Amino acid sequence: MRTEYGLGRLPSPVDRRDYLMADAVRELEKVTLPRPVKRWHSDRVLNQKLTPHCVGFAWAGWGIATPVEDKWTDCMGHSIYRECKVLDREPGAENGSTVRSGARVMARRGRIKTYFFASSVDEALDYVARFGPVVFGSGWTASMFKPSMFSHIIVPRGEYVGGHAYDIEGVDSKYALIKNSWGTDWKYSDGGYARISIADLKSIFADGGEACAATERALPIGGTDATTA
Numbered sequence: 001m002r003t004e005y006g007l008g009r010l011p012s013p014v015d016r017r018d019y020l021m022a023d024a025v026r027e028l029e030k031v032t033l034p035r036p037v038k039r040w041h042s043d044r045v046l047n048q049k050l051t052p053h054c055v056g057f058a059w060a061g062w063g064i065a066t067p068v069e070d071k072w073t074d075c076m077g078h079s080i081y082r083e084c085k086v087l088d089r090e091p092g093a094e095n096g097s098t099v100r101s102g103a104r105v106m107a108r109r110g111r112i113k114t115y116f117f118a119s120s121v122d123e124a125l126d127y128v129a130r131f132g133p134v135v136f137g138s139g140w141t142a143s144m145f146k147p148s149m150f151s152h153i154i155v156p157r158g159e160y161v162g163g164h165a166y167d168i169e170g171v172d173s174k175y176a177l178i179k180n181s182w183g184t185d186w187k188y189s190d191g192g193y194a195r196i197s198i199a200d201l202k203s204i205f206a207d208g209g210e211a212c213a214a215t216e217r218a219l220p221i222g223g224t225d226a227t228t229a
Contacts, residue, residue, distance in 0.1 A: 004146060005182045008052025008096035009163035009210050015100070019116035021123055023221040028131060039170030039177060040066045040133050045192030046074050047183035052096040056081030057181035058165035059102040060186045063111065065133045065169055065179070068216070077181065079107050099137040099165055099212050112214040114221070121202045124211035125171045131213070133169045138209035140164040152190040153197070154178070156204050168211070176201050180208065198213045
């Protein structure tokens with residue numbers, strides 16, 4: 001199926017060395033007083049266009065959002081993706097990459113110290129509500145390209161068309177807020193943003209989804225160093 005927008009997320013293979021978000025949160029709670037928020041903010045929405053570079057753009061978008069607030073542009077999204085493909089041992093390939101490869105690139109560049117994966121949507125959204133955005137990777141269906149016109153809600157129905165990576169920057173009692181990487185003119189979105197019900201997010205997470213976040217400081221939670229994992 002041809003689409004108007006780029007996709008490109010590949011599932012991260014299971015790796016028992018990954019840090020777990022629950023362990024990271026326990027360490028963060030020792031040194032950081034969480035300030036609950038409903039939404040983190042970005043001063044721009046990036047645009048991968050038709051490229052399969054969504055993993056690079058999701059991590060660049062993570063850096064743009066508060067509380068980090070980098071001043072990155074589309075060039076950084078493309079650059080992260082290209083380095084992902086070097087790690088994937090497919091330099092120059094245009095076939096997508098994994099959320100883990102994106103995190104490893106961020107660590108190798110010294111942009112983050114520790115990255116970690118959520119075991120559930122509830123765990124990921126609790127992190128969003130207290131500490132910061134999360135990079136989410138999941139399958140994408142035909143209906144998800146077009147949010148509802150007025151409520152900007154996407155619903156995962158219809159034909160599976162590929163994998164996608166994006167940022168979750170907010171949460172309330174029923175919905176998670178997605179920042180996509182298809183520019184501010186993504187049709188029927190709210191300036192590049194859309195909402196998805198927590199129930200639907202749990203459904204696509206259960207079907208091979210993943211949620212990853214990171215810190216700029218090293219956390220003493222065991223496992224392997226983020227630059228080599």
